[in-house]
Amino acid sequence: MKKIGIADTTFARVDMAKIAINELESNISGYKIIRYTVPGIKDLPVACKKLFDEKECDIIIALGMPGPKPIDKQCAHEASLGLINAQLLCNKHIIEVFVHENEANNNKELAWLVENRTREHVLNLIDLLFNPKNLIKKAGKGLREGLKDAGSLLE
Numbered sequence: 001m002k003k004i005g006i007a008d009t010t011f012a013r014v015d016m017a018k019i020a021i022n023e024l025e026s027n028i029s030g031y032k033i034i035r036y037t038v039p040g041i042k043d044l045p046v047a048c049k050k051l052f053d054e055k056e057c058d059i060i061i062a063l064g065m066p067g068p069k070p071i072d073k074q075c076a077h078e079a080s081l082g083l084i085n086a087q088l089l090c091n092k093h094i095i096e097v098f099v100h101e102n103e104a105n106n107n108k109e110l111a112w113l114v115e116n117r118t119r120e121h122v123l124n125l126i127d128l129l130f131n132p133k134n135l136i137k138k139a140g141k142g143l144r145e146g147l148k149d150a151g152s153l154l155e
Contacts, residue, residue, distance in 0.1 A: 009043065012063065017063060034051060042079050061094075080098070083096050118146075
């Protein structure tokens with residue numbers, strides 16, 4: 001049975017893991033979810049490494065909501081670098097799902113973006129783990145998770 005790790009934070013303003021779990025349950029069966037919640041996004045890399053090393057997860061989705069200030073963007077960048085390092089150390093995928101608070105004009109739009117980006121990235125996780133050929137079909141399409149797709153330059 002495949003193990004899917006979900007690393008999320010208490011700093012997020014939405015329970016992103018709950019959304020991810022709902023999307024997983026709506027689309028596939030035959031897996032086990034292991035959730036690890038940490039205080040903030042800079043804690044996500046070690047949470048993911050522990051999910052790989054100690055819980056033997058096959059893939060992880062890392063969920064977080066950086067704040068709107070420059071320091072928040074810096075922290076998100078540092079967390080991203082840590083997640084990349086964890087992927088390379090473990091030779092396994094971590095799907096990073098960050099939604100910055102200033103990506104939307106109001107709380108309603110922000111909540112919509114969090115939900116849609118999380119759900120769309122869960123579908124990417126499912127393809128990576130169970131149906132990798134599906135991603136080949138989507139290559140070069142300018143797909144954007146949570147936002148309007150940019151589209152292909154050649155179509």
